[in-house]
Amino acid sequence: MRPGIKLFVGNVPEEATAEELSELFSGVAGPVLGIALMKQFAFVHLRDEAAAARAITQLNGHQLHGRRIVVEPSRPRPTNTCKIFVGNVSAACTSGELRSLFQQYGTVVECDVVKGWWQREVPEERQEQL
Known part of the structure; x- marks a missing residue:
């Protein structure tokens, strides 16, 4: 588990890279502790609540490759639920x-x-093993 505060970044353009997101967030919020980039969303780990608040305020709605990204606190999955x-x-x-x-x-x-x-x-032949 990474330390710090985790933010959810939605509506991420396909051409965006982890390095690009890291530069964007570090320019606003300070050091980025880690980034997990999927196809259309990412999780960005920042040092503390103040850094997260700056990132949300300044980057939510920011245009990235022609798309407005969504930046908000990452919400844990509700208890007694599962993801499939x-x-x-x-x-x-x-x-x-x-x-x-x-x-x-x-x-x-x-x-x-x-x-x-x-x-x-x-x-x-491998499917039986899985």
Whole structure:
């Protein structure tokens, strides 16, 4: 677990890099302790609450490669919930459709469709081991 305060950064453009985000956040909030960059979002770890407050105030809505990023405190997953990964979802599927499908099994707290998710094929002889 990284020390410090973790921020959620949403609406991250595909062409953005971890280095670019690090420079952006360090210029506003001081040292960046770590960055986890996914396709459309990232988590940025900053030193303290004051640094996080500066980053939220100055970077929420900031234009990055033509997109306005969202910067907010990272919220932990609610207790008594679990997160599942659903693969092989059609590119045409929306988060609303996926939510509706799973809602019949219980309350859906969060539902995101991440486009362009990379996957690796596993040879049949290895599938039994997994």
